[in-house]
Amino acid sequence: MPETAALLAHLESMRRIRSFEEEVTRLRATGDIVGSVHLCNGQEAIYVGACAALDLSRDAVFPTYRGHGWTLACGAPPHALFAELLGRATGINGGRGGSAYLSAPEYGMYGENSIVGAGAPIAAGAALAATFDGSGRVALAAFGDGAMNQGAVHEAMNFAAVRALPVIFLVENNHYSELTPIADMVRVDRLFKRASAYGMPGARIDGNDPEAVRQAVAEAVRRARSGAGPVLLEAMTQRIVGHYIGDAQHYRPSGDLDAALAAEPIGRLARELLGLGVAQSELDELEARVAREIADASARALADPVADPTTVLEHLYA
Amino acid sequence: MPETKNLSYAESVNAALRRALAERPEALLFGEDVAAPGGVFGVTKGLRREFGDRVFDTPISESAILGGAVGAAMFGRRPIAEIMWADFSLVALDQLVNQAANVRYVSRGSLSAPLTVRTQQGNAPGACAQHSQSLEAFFAHVPGLRVCLPATHQDAYDLLLSAIWCNDPVIVIENRTLYHAGKQQVQLGGDVQPVGGAAVRRPGRDVTVLTWGALQHRVLEAAGRLAGDGIEAEVLDARWVRPLDLEAVLASVRRTGRLVVAHEAHTVGGVGGEVLAAVAEAGLPLRCPPVRIGAPDTRIPAAPGLAAAVIPSTEVIAEAITKSVRA
Numbered sequence A: 001m002p003e004t005a006a007l008l009a010h011l012e013s014m015r016r017i018r019s020f021e022e023e024v025t026r027l028r029a030t031g032d033i034v035g036s037v038h039l040c041n042g043q044e045a046i047y048v049g050a051c052a053a054l055d056l057s058r059d060a061v062f063p064t065y066r067g068h069g070w071t072l073a074c075g076a077p078p079h080a081l082f083a084e085l086l087g088r089a090t091g092i093n094g095g096r097g098g099s100a101y102l103s104a105p106e107y108g109m110y111g112e113n114s115i116v117g118a119g120a121p122i123a124a125g126a127a128l129a130a131t132f133d134g135s136g137r138v139a140l141a142a143f144g145d146g147a148m149n150q151g152a153v154h155e156a157m158n159f160a161a162v163r164a165l166p167v168i169f170l171v172e173n174n175h176y177s178e179l180t181p182i183a184d185m186v187r188v189d190r191l192f193k194r195a196s197a198y199g200m201p202g203a204r205i206d207g208n209d210p211e212a213v214r215q216a217v218a219e220a221v222r223r224a225r226s227g228a229g230p231v232l233l234e235a236m237t238q239r240i241v242g243h244y245i246g247d248a249q250h251y252r253p254s255g256d257l258d259a260a261l262a263a264e265p266i267g268r269l270a271r272e273l274l275g276l277g278v279a280q281s282e283l284d285e286l287e288a289r290v291a292r293e294i295a296d297a298s299a300r301a302l303a304d305p306v307a308d309p310t311t312v313l314e315h316l317y318a
Numbered sequence B: 001m002p003e004t005k006n007l008s009y010a011e012s013v014n015a016a017l018r019r020a021l022a023e024r025p026e027a028l029l030f031g032e033d034v035a036a037p038g039g040v041f042g043v044t045k046g047l048r049r050e051f052g053d054r055v056f057d058t059p060i061s062e063s064a065i066l067g068g069a070v071g072a073a074m075f076g077r078r079p080i081a082e083i084m085w086a087d088f089s090l091v092a093l094d095q096l097v098n099q100a101a102n103v104r105y106v107s108r109g110s111l112s113a114p115l116t117v118r119t120q121q122g123n124a125p126g127a128c129a130q131h132s133q134s135l136e137a138f139f140a141h142v143p144g145l146r147v148c149l150p151a152t153h154q155d156a157y158d159l160l161l162s163a164i165w166c167n168d169p170v171i172v173i174e175n176r177t178l179y180h181a182g183k184q185q186v187q188l189g190g191d192v193q194p195v196g197g198a199a200v201r202r203p204g205r206d207v208t209v210l211t212w213g214a215l216q217h218r219v220l221e222a223a224g225r226l227a228g229d230g231i232e233a234e235v236l237d238a239r240w241v242r243p244l245d246l247e248a249v250l251a252s253v254r255r256t257g258r259l260v261v262a263h264e265a266h267t268v269g270g271v272g273g274e275v276l277a278a279v280a281e282a283g284l285p286l287r288c289p290p291v292r293i294g295a296p297d298t299r300i301p302a303a304p305g306l307a308a309a310v311i312p313s314t315e316v317i318a319e320a321i322t323k324s325v326r327a
């Protein structure tokens, strides 16, 4: 049984991500943030659990475009992320990355990818580098269930398996690829089964339990660092929001969203902590602290200067 | 210590790879059949034996090869990835265009992907439709990529080293008709040149003929023949189509007052059109309309006789040069 303190830390990290996404929703509605934004509400346990198992001073995470949560879980400051989404000069990528192409390598986060599945071969490359540089680095490629049908993902899994590369392929199975249920797109919806075809271990894990995710990823990290090669983990989860902000989710059958809300990880862990004897007031305090932190970060980012258009040609070539 | 050796074009590439692997311990060489077999054209022969694990064979997985190169480059390796035929890069163009070319820019310089892609292209007798295309304009269109086409044995050595030393993603497009078409004296071990810069292959006063890649040899042949008719064509080898050495083109055109661009790639949407536009924009007075020579708008057919009708011949090139000078 993990320490209550560790569970409280998981809850705080998940709550920070949720509050961040709620504030992004508000800033999108006011028009301060523009364009297509993909939120990760409901999937927080995966990011928090996985990052707790990684050593982000050397390991490398390659998430999808639904990557605000990953970036925060890696430890990037909310202010720099808000500023990035708001196109501010203080943004973590100076306004060049935006919501869907954030990167924060100083926190172990090597770039979201808006091309579904494209991060998988890049993560394999990061792992390949590790087999030569003695860093002991493990690369983690995260992508959705829909991305499992991309050729690049298959190529990356085979390449990593045949060369025993230290990479973890982590599927965030939220049951939908955009607006289409994964069950309509594959004959075998137990996606982790594909691992055996490439000669690597695969497992389905509870993606709503940060501690379960942490343990599975920690085991995969240990294995990868020992030279035993890649692993495919399928973390079962759900979106409690649309594919993008503004998605009316007409495609979700009745009851689907209620079931998702009942299973989502933040309420679940809060209930668990109450059961372990943690006081409601302590949880309220945690919530208020995170809310203040996020409100403050957002307000500061809004007050920052916008990115300078005269710099737009910079950083194309070395 | 610089030394001169009599080498084929393929051996010149091999010598550059050997030097890069020896001088840059972070260099990796990989691709389909490059290690144990030494490459389907024999270009990478002996390198596996010499450099061990840093030279390895990959699955037939272009996305994994190029994506793996991007990821490895982000972490301090110098990947040199081979794409066996340029046509095959199309199955994994995402990794070049959306990934490699992007990463420095969108991370505001905190990440980069200094990788080299070696490939070869062009038509040769018996090559099929999917093994004959000239794709440099595809790559040259993409900000963030650099593209060169070595056409001499010396350049096969020099440009590849410039590419590997460069901190940006570079695509080196070789041509398989050159690999084993005779030996030349090649200077090895000289300074690694910075990226860019055209080369005058034949000086002349009457017309500037800008070209690159294997077609250059037909252009030189045409220029040689025309010299007998009193036409002195200046043949300029662009070598790098990105960054294009526009200064060298303008300087030459300023002297000759005439411009012909000849490439093996399709004329429509090709780099030739870009050069003509740049010359027009520079406002240089021309003595006759500029000319583009390239493949007409059709697919590349299998039969050598048909393909020969598509790829610009020495005669077609000579005729175009003559027409522009006599215009």
Ligand SMILES: Cc1ncc(C[n+]2csc(CCOP(=O)(O)OP(=O)(O)O)c2C)c(N)n1
Binding pocket: A064, A066, A114, A115, A116, A143, A144, A145, A146, A147, A148, A172, A174, A176, A177, A178, A243
């Ligand atoms: C190569 C590619 N094809 C299509 C898209 C358009 N697209 C954006 S998100 C998405 C669905 C991805 O679903 P999944 O991988 O399950 O991830 P999730 O959105 O569920 O996190 C699609 C098809 C894309 N971005 N990239």
